[in-house]
Amino acid sequence: xxxxxxxxxxxxxxxxxxxxxxxxxxxxxxxxxxxxxxxxxxxxxxxxxxxxxxxxxxxxxxxxxxxxxxxxxxxxxxxxxxxxxxxxxxxxxxxxxxxxxxxxxxxxxxxxxxxxxxxxxxxxxxxxxxxxxxxxxxxxxxxxxxxxxxxxxxxxxxxxxxxxxxxxxxxxxxxxxxxxxxxxxxxxxxxxxxxxxxxxxxxxxxxxxxxxxxxxxxxxxxxxxxxxxxxxxxxxxxxxxxxxxxxxxxxxxxxxxxxxxxxxxxxxxxxxxxxxxxxxxxxxxxxxxxxxxxxxxxxxxxxxxxxxxxxxxxxxxxxxxxxxxxxxxxxxxxxxxxxxxxxxxxxxxxxxxxxxxxxxxxxxxxxxxxxxxxxxxxxxxxxxxxxxxxxxxx
Numbered sequence: 001x002x003x004x005x006x007x008x009x010x011x012x013x014x015x016x017x018x019x020x021x022x023x024x025x026x027x028x029x030x031x032x033x034x035x036x037x038x039x040x041x042x043x044x045x046x047x048x049x050x051x052x053x054x055x056x057x058x059x060x061x062x063x064x065x066x067x068x069x070x071x072x073x074x075x076x077x078x079x080x081x082x083x084x085x086x087x088x089x090x091x092x093x094x095x096x097x098x099x100x101x102x103x104x105x106x107x108x109x110x111x112x113x114x115x116x117x118x119x120x121x122x123x124x125x126x127x128x129x130x131x132x133x134x135x136x137x138x139x140x141x142x143x144x145x146x147x148x149x150x151x152x153x154x155x156x157x158x159x160x161x162x163x164x165x166x167x168x169x170x171x172x173x174x175x176x177x178x179x180x181x182x183x184x185x186x187x188x189x190x191x192x193x194x195x196x197x198x199x200x201x202x203x204x205x206x207x208x209x210x211x212x213x214x215x216x217x218x219x220x221x222x223x224x225x226x227x228x229x230x231x232x233x234x235x236x237x238x239x240x241x242x243x244x245x246x247x248x249x250x251x252x253x254x255x256x257x258x259x260x261x262x263x264x265x266x267x268x269x270x271x272x273x274x275x276x277x278x279x280x281x282x283x284x285x286x287x288x289x290x291x292x293x294x295x296x297x298x299x300x301x302x303x304x305x306x307x308x309x310x311x312x313x314x315x316x317x318x319x320x321x322x323x324x325x326x327x328x329x330x331x332x333x334x335x336x337x338x339x340x341x342x343x344x345x346x347x348x349x350x351x352x353x354x355x356x357x358x359x360x361x362x363x364x365x366x367x368x369x370x371x372x373x374x375x376x377x378x379x380x381x382x383x384x385x386x387x388x389x390x391x392x393x394x
Contacts, residue, residue: 075365076381086307092234096225132194142184149180202226235279311356312349316364330361
């Protein structure tokens, strides 16, 4: 039993000596507690110093051996600034500037198709024609009727001038001529509707019908897309709604055209957010004079913003306390505690919200035993003098 107690005492004494010699700040802790130890690291430094410079005044009053204040050796790195949230990347889908589905205005047998898929047509060009034999006969008949009505009107007007016929006969002849003219116009309209034309200029899509088939009224025949300009619809997160506005420049890259980048601008911004996705629909306009971009392509859209600039510090410099994260700044040989709220972690540093300038010296090694205002010795790294000079010049 006594042997075990003796071993415990020896171990406790050895632990005490190890703490005194190897734990930074241990002599200072004893000194603040009023315990003077005549040996240890600080005592050796005091013995090596000249008598008049020893802690406690050497041999003067109260000149007993004390403990020298420990100066921590530190390594620093400079503060840099990084910009975040300066680029938005989104996926969009292309649509033509104008697009129409060409349909038959009336029903009938398709007589001929005058275009082929991919052909470029102008506004008013004929796409196809329906069989119009009956309508042509109606036009010819109406033309004969109006010619007869006009001849009758001319004769009646001549007789009316000599008072041979009554005024009522002249009125009836005039009405018959006007009615015949309306019949001709109606027959001509029915004939024109048998011809299917393109309302816009653009490229023709696939044909939905072939000659010989009966086409019902309003049946689609083909599509015509004006792709001289491509519109790209994409969606941006809610946080960017205050920064997106028409006229902003955008860069787009098509998945089908690797290595090619096209430039345009934002042409329209929706007036409301999608409540489900909390995103805002935006439309960009991309010139396409060569026609390499097609409707329906998917695009990667990039929009640049001013962004937000934050100080970037070495991850090793970040410490935490009950008040939050902080760093130690090296200022004129002393350690200064600076609160640093973490904004974003990157591979090359941690972005923080802190009162720091570019070039400030941040302590990255020797930080565990520091206190605010403690003396430190710089072993390696910048001392922040460049930042101080720049701040003075500004």
